[in-house]
Amino acid sequence: MTSDVTAPDLSALTFAVLGGTGPQGRGLARRFARAGLTVVIGGRSAEKSAGVAAELSAAIGVTVTGADNLAAAEQGDVVLVVVPWEGHGELLTSLKGALAGKVVVDCVNPLGFDKQGAYALEVEEGSATEQAAAILTDSTVVGAFHNVSAVLLEDPEVATIETDVLVLGDEREATDLVQALADTIPGVRGVYGGRRRNAHQVEALTANLISMNRRYKAHAGVRVTDV
Amino acid sequence: MTSDVTAPDLSALTFAVLGGTGPQGRGLARRFARAGLTVVIGGRSAEKSAGVAAELSAAIGVTVTGADNLAAAEQGDVVLVVVPWEGHGELLTSLKGALAGKVVVDCVNPLGFDKQGAYALEVEEGSATEQAAAILTDSTVVGAFHNVSAVLLEDPEVATIETDVLVLGDEREATDLVQALADTIPGVRGVYGGRRRNAHQVEALTANLISMNRRYKAHAGVRVTDV
Numbered sequence: 001m002t003s004d005v006t007a008p009d010l011s012a013l014t015f016a017v018l019g020g021t022g023p024q025g026r027g028l029a030r031r032f033a034r035a036g037l038t039v040v041i042g043g044r045s046a047e048k049s050a051g052v053a054a055e056l057s058a059a060i061g062v063t064v065t066g067a068d069n070l071a072a073a074e075q076g077d078v079v080l081v082v083v084p085w086e087g088h089g090e091l092l093t094s095l096k097g098a099l100a101g102k103v104v105v106d107c108v109n110p111l112g113f114d115k116q117g118a119y120a121l122e123v124e125e126g127s128a129t130e131q132a133a134a135i136l137t138d139s140t141v142v143g144a145f146h147n148v149s150a151v152l153l154e155d156p157e158v159a160t161i162e163t164d165v166l167v168l169g170d171e172r173e174a175t176d177l178v179q180a181l182a183d184t185i186p187g188v189r190g191v192y193g194g195r196r197r198n199a200h201q202v203e204a205l206t207a208n209l210i211s212m213n214r215r216y217k218a219h220a221g222v223r224v225t226d227v
Numbered sequence: 228m229t230s231d232v233t234a235p236d237l238s239a240l241t242f243a244v245l246g247g248t249g250p251q252g253r254g255l256a257r258r259f260a261r262a263g264l265t266v267v268i269g270g271r272s273a274e275k276s277a278g279v280a281a282e283l284s285a286a287i288g289v290t291v292t293g294a295d296n297l298a299a300a301e302q303g304d305v306v307l308v309v310v311p312w313e314g315h316g317e318l319l320t321s322l323k324g325a326l327a328g329k330v331v332v333d334c335v336n337p338l339g340f341d342k343q344g345a346y347a348l349e350v351e352e353g354s355a356t357e358q359a360a361a362i363l364t365d366s367t368v369v370g371a372f373h374n375v376s377a378v379l380l381e382d383p384e385v386a387t388i389e390t391d392v393l394v395l396g397d398e399r400e401a402t403d404l405v406q407a408l409a410d411t412i413p414g415v416r417g418v419y420g421g422r423r424r425n426a427h428q429v430e431a432l433t434a435n436l437i438s439m440n441r442r443y444k445a446h447a448g449v450r451v452t453d454v
Contacts, residue, residue, distance in 0.1 A: 117421070117422070118425075162452040163452055192439065192442050193435050193438065194435040194437075195343060197346050198345075198347065198435050200428070200431065201427070201428035201429075201431035201434070201435065202428075204428035204431075207425045207428070208425050208428065208429065210421075211421030211422065211425065212418065212451060215419050218453040218454045219453050220451050221451070221452040223451075223452055224439060224447050225389040225447065226389065226443075226445040226446050226448060227439055227447050
């Protein structure tokens with residue numbers, strides 16, 4: 001993969017992580033903050049978010065702030081959505097105004113779980129990313145960070161994570177930005193993965209990775225070859 | 228990935244490739260034959276299949292035979308289905324008896340194409356693999372070889388192909404067999420990818436790889452990390 005453009009400058013931007021109090025969101029916030037980015041953690045409760053942010057700041061020696069999801073969405077220039085699938089649509093609907101004009105990165109995997117493991121849920125709009133795009137008509141919605149292990153993201157002993165992040169979107173400037181964001185995590189590479197209409201399978205692939213994790217006792221990730 | 232079982236012995240088996248006259252089927256037949264396996268190419272016309280088989284045999288210096296799809300299905304111990312999505316269900320219905328008691332490896336990607344590239348088609352049964360399983364109730368259906376580039380498979384200059392083959396199925400003996408089959412292609416590794424109900428996203432991921440091929444001028448493949 002050769003780059004024909006200058007990497008976007010992320011240093012002047014604030015990255016909000018909605019659902020940043022859960023393992024995946026916390027893990028992404030940790031990695032972005034360690035990379036020197038300005039990060040605000042959003043959650044349902046401002047108090048809880050502030051507590052998680054303070055704990056994380058102490059652990060990594062870099063200041064991360066916390067707020068409720070609305071305040072975090074307002075503060076963020078780029079807003080990552082890392083909330084449970086249940087309530088995804090409702091939350092985004094409530095934040096539509098705050099997210100207008102911003103790049104919104106949907107990281108949500110609509111999965112179900114039963115005795116046989118994980119499986120993909122059907123989504124009326126096709127995928128979480130497309131649901132976000134259908135609701136947030138004044139934002140630029142990108143799908144990304146679906147297949148990165150929360151365990152690895154949160155593990156302070158893990159210096160590099162050997163995985164690619166597939167970035168899905170229809171607007172080149174936004175997908176370039178999110179690829180650059182993925183690139184800030186050591187070992188990770190942001191790779192353009194197609195348009196939003198092809199987000200479903202990348203979200204759903206997480207079910208397969210969970211099956212592999214069981215079978216091989218691993219934290220499986222994905223690398224794209226020849227790119 | 229460490230193996231706790233002896234690799235299945237493929238040398239006594241005949242591998243039939245239905246739709247073996249198309250690029251993907253021809254490419255798989257080439258690689259399996261070069262690995263020393265017994266391969267029969269199936270196609271709609273026995274004559275055309277015999278012609279493709281003769282051409283392939285001359286090119287690689289190993290005998291591959293050709294037959295119509297029914298005869299190939301009857302000859303195969305393991306039968307790969309590499310036909311276009313249109314007609315997939317009809318063909319399998321017509322071969323149900325011939326395929327009874329056999330391992331059937333579905334390699335079909337239900338994709339549509341328009342000006343914006345490739346996209347996943349909706350499949351009533353969930354995926355091509357699940358459609359095959361719904362029809363072939365007396366066979367053991369495994370999904371595999373969805374994401375391997377036909378261009379690379381067919382290129383005699385390409386010695387090794389850097390990709391994993393995700394193998395999807397509910398019967399361990401059959402998935403182990405198909406993983407071993409994938410392993411015969413230099414560079415390729417067969418990896419268990421989950422149950423049949425999680426086949427859709429692996430089939431559909433081919434649309435994303437096609438998007439990446441366009442963007443990066445590549446023949447993108449997938450490697451699973453930490454496995």
